[in-house]
Amino acid sequence: MTPSTSTFVLGDEGMYLFNDLPRQLLQERYGFQPSDKWADELRLSSVRFNSGGSGSFVSSSGLVLTNHHVASDTLQKLSSEDRNLIRDGFLARSTEDELKAPDLELNVLIEIIDVTDRINAAVTEKNNPDVSAKQRQGVIASIESESLDATGLRSDVVTLFGGARYHLYRYKKYTDVRLVWAPETAAAFFGGDADNFEYPRYNLDATLMRVYEDGKPAVIKHFLRWSEIPVSDGDLVFVSGHPGRTQRIFTVEALEYLRDKRLPFVLDYLRRKEILFQQYQLEGNEAARRGRDELFGIQNARKAYTGMLAGLQDPQTIATRRGRQHRLMTAASNDPQLKPLVSAWKEIADIQQEKAEQLTRSVSLRSDLFQLAISILLLAKEDQKPNGDRLAEYTDASRDSLLTRLTSPAPLYNDLQRVKLADEIALLLERRGMDDELVQEVLAGRSPREVAAEIVDQSKLADPEVRRQLIDGGINAVLGSDDPAMRLARIIEPEYRRYRAIEDQLSEREKQAYAKIARVITAIEGTGGYPDATFTLRLAFGTVKGYVENATEIQPTTDFAGAYEHAAAHAGQDDFDLPESWMNAKSKVDLSTQLNFVSTADIIGGNSGSPVVNREGKLVGLIFDGNIQSLTSDYLYTDQQARAVSVAGVGIREALRSIYDAESLASELGQ
Template sequence: MRAFRFLSLIMFHTVFAFSSSLSPLVASGDEGMYLFNDLPTQQLKADHDFEPSEDWADHLRLSSVRFNSGGSGSFISSDGLVLTNHHVASDTLHKLSTPERNLIDDGFLATSTDQELKAPDLELNQLVSIEDVTKQVNDAVDSDASAEDAAEQRRAVIARIEKASKDETGLRSDVVTLFGGGKYHLYRYKKYTDVRLVWAPETAAAFFGGDADNFEYPRYNLDATIMRVYEDGKPAKLDHFLKWSRDELTEGELVFVSGNPGRTQRIFTVAALKFLRDDRMPYVLDYLRRKEILMQQFGLEGGEQERRARDELFGIQNSRKAYTGMLAGLQNPKTIATKRGREDRLLQAISEDESMQALASAWEDIERIQAENREMLGKTVSLRSTLFEIAMQIVLLTAEDAKPDEERLKGYTDSARESLLQRLLSPAPVYADLEQVKLADELSRQIESRGAEDALIVEILRGRGPRERAAELVTGTQLADVAARQALIDGGLAAVLASDDAMIELARTVESEYRRLRKRNEEIEERERQAYAKITQATTAIEGTGGYPDATFTLRLAFGTVKGYQEGGQYVEPFTNFAGAYQHGMDHAGQKDFDLPKSWMENKAAVDLDTQLNFVCTADIIGGNSGSPVVNRDGELVGLIFDGNIQSLTSDYVYSDEQGRAVSVSGVGILEALRSIYGAGDLADSIGK
């Protein structure tokens, strides 16, 4: 779960994303990431004797937030406090840190609102409403349109819907594709862009056990951070926030998770899963290993270099471990066999129903598309550098601004403009030495991928080697200065075309190839969407209309029970406590990642060692759920999702509650740490009020 922010970045820039909108998934047991406007009320009543009311669901939805950096959170007080994971907040902690103030290592506590630190570019989204716009979208796409034309028509109508909603309501408006294009929902969000840091523990406490313990259990992590949202320069006044349970959980207790799972591929065909197993995931793992070594080597140059690279290295290492686990799951023959069994049953049922036989071709279409996905794998001109990404987005923004809104690229429409500008004009520091190292490596990768004599490579390098060219680009750009970015945006396309900024020139050089690859990807995605829409139709006819769509980094409700599991012939208890954390550190004495911070050691005598610290449950989560609140039947916060165990890493494509578990920080554990370790009793007292 920790890996989501980095994973989402590399998936967009190095591996073109699959369609995230697939067929209905029929749930069993505690499986399911349910839409808030289609909750499994009958299943909850039958299995758990609980029936959520409309008020219960609305309150939980409005108390939940999405982080634009990748992750989830929740409102926990009437005056704007927000709870999320330390690792979700780490991007902000990194940007707020300096050589003199290392928030990653030392943590932070504001004892008054005037001490709270403003995040440079963080946006939180509160889901206000959901509207079904399926008919509007489908009516705008010609039934006989080519994949290219259909993609353009669909993009245009979605842009019109989003713009009309934004103009009417003032809310961020996103059309979300669900069920393979079977449904399109308009999600309206209230945005909070003034977000300030209130409290964060040391990384030694938040990521206690380091890489060795990551995705494992038992765990002893305080992976939590508290922020606050402001409006008009004052702490926001909220009607919806979560009360905080002061009671410890019991085994077997029913709990709910409200968060934003990133992407799942559970309805992928066997052919699509084989592509993941044999091509995409090995490619990504190679990429991650390369970047891990690069960041490690940069960090060895000195203490300040280590600090600058730390957040990115952390994300890379977590992504590498997550992908290793996911690939291992796909390489287990049982996974493909299970998927093939369901696929064979569906195809058999289709063959016996003359009215559906034409739908069988969808599986063949998906198989053919995998060859094209394989061909496109790794083809990109996006260079993983902050300065280059800023340049590329400015070049695209000014060009798209010259077009009618409905013809613009996704992400550059009027409805998306505010969020885009907040990112582009972020005052977060950009480190030239780190940028140069990353850019040089990306230029080397481009040479390896396209060939040294490729015409575009020759034009990019201008007769220089990757290191020399990277140095020239970084020293020749002014884009580290926010004012320079603003001037280009204000000047529009004319200013961009006239600019001699080295990074802008590079972005202009690759723009046409970027657009070509993006258009090609959209065509493939459209054909996948159409094929999966047929699979949706067949699956719904055979298995019914119940279930849930694949995850889309939008708000979902999952549920499960607090429950241990068997591993290696041993029963793994569902709970850990503070005593276990101190013992765990002693058991690994001499290993740096198991050194509890000074604050924990100095205040050990004050801590109630029996207090629950972490727990596991069977709720269905994936990356993006990091920071999700865990609530009880009364809607009170009892925990904070921060990870899954190693057995849960196959959840992207198959759910199992035999051993797979979601891992949370206990709500009572957070309160105990605030009071007994961090001297933040006033903050603890204000939570839930």
């Protein structure tokens, strides 16, 4: 069958690779074709946060713009009982006042190299998932290590199109990152959980950081200029960011597994954790501060997954995908060259059954102290192996980033660690039963709370220097340690590895099956598409556009006047109280200034903090959310009502000048 030249996309769908931009599509639809210079400037101005999220350089002296909620992990780690940066915000009046983040890594994509042929040539045992997985893992580790040695750049091999393509991404890393400005949570998350994933919005979900090199603000050649003109209805805009994970190549059976097994399982877990953290926060003001960031993340995820599940529970969603899948399988079955690939759909269906059986078997206890311990243990043991035989996150190319995390000076609070570890051990007991051998060994006749209390109170791993000494001491120090957290890690490790091996085998089989499906899709629907998101840099586009909801026309933009009106309309509700700084500055604010806007750009989680630029490549906005209708975007894009929500660039500058008295910072933007 001769491949079509058309692209099977809907509306403004697409998270496109920077080395394969949809130039023809943009020219045909919008009369715009990005030049190489335009694309390179945008790529080199875009930033990935290793904590999850996106950002952009917005000045030649290293200013980085991202969301408040992307920066909240750093804000939390820089806070203390006497200084609550998440709640109260922060402004550095000079570079000397800027606060160094304890463990933040920012990545800038420098180069993309196609390494598909080399990887495919190295995988010779495709019919044996165990062997092929090791072969693939080995050649990927070699490519990454060779690239790191040759360039000094972070080097990651990225799987694309379900395993049909592999690209090497090279990143410049910045690890000296400092906080410059953050608004109060009351402004950044105005409207709270009630308004989350809704629209209209009136949020200043923005934060500024600065990267340093050799102890000085970095000199940045590629950064975004700042547009002084607010967006208007119908404007074409572009989003350059790092969408996390999508499942748009997923088969019907894979989506049914998500709908019936995986998402309900995850939601049960999130609801459990939400209650846990809510109860912990009731212990006092300091507990409320310590637990705030994690509770926010849990609540945000709970609402997002609820929306995803609701979309999959709409019969029309599966019916639409089933129709497309049937067309693809029929067309492939009628083509002698493609027919052998049709078996991939059954392979995917079989894998979903095996995944369901493994859902409750994970032993990766989600406790900071345990995660540090198991990572240190695995690092010591993986270091004994050739680089190509190691688990992916313990290879030479991954080592620097791993060590940054393992030696972070960010505080660990014993009371919170006890609560988290006790609940994780209790959950292990609930899922496996009291008669399970691993459970028996972990408990050793004690309750989950007793085990957690002993480990947290007696462990020394909260001290980063102790962790550093263990790492430097290597395998003998790690295996000889009598630290109770390390003892727990040694008990858990065999089962962790067994479960990980099953996961890796299933993943390898899925990669091979989806690679076949990708070949069918390319042959039948064309080559102009885009791969599923992989938390790597992508370009999306769309127009500023309102929508109709419940027979009401939702306008595409909001302004500061609307924020004050929204607060007044919800007087007495804490989440709708604007901060004192806003109320005191009301007379100075140009209330007509644009604050938020929506567009049809195709975004998901991970895009938070992404810059929004216009045709000239100037920054006009900052992605911070999607509306509730966009939550199906992990597996299905639609522009009927789904919208990406942004903070307006003009709104950020107006707030800095009129509310936060930060004229010099406002003037630095785009300069």
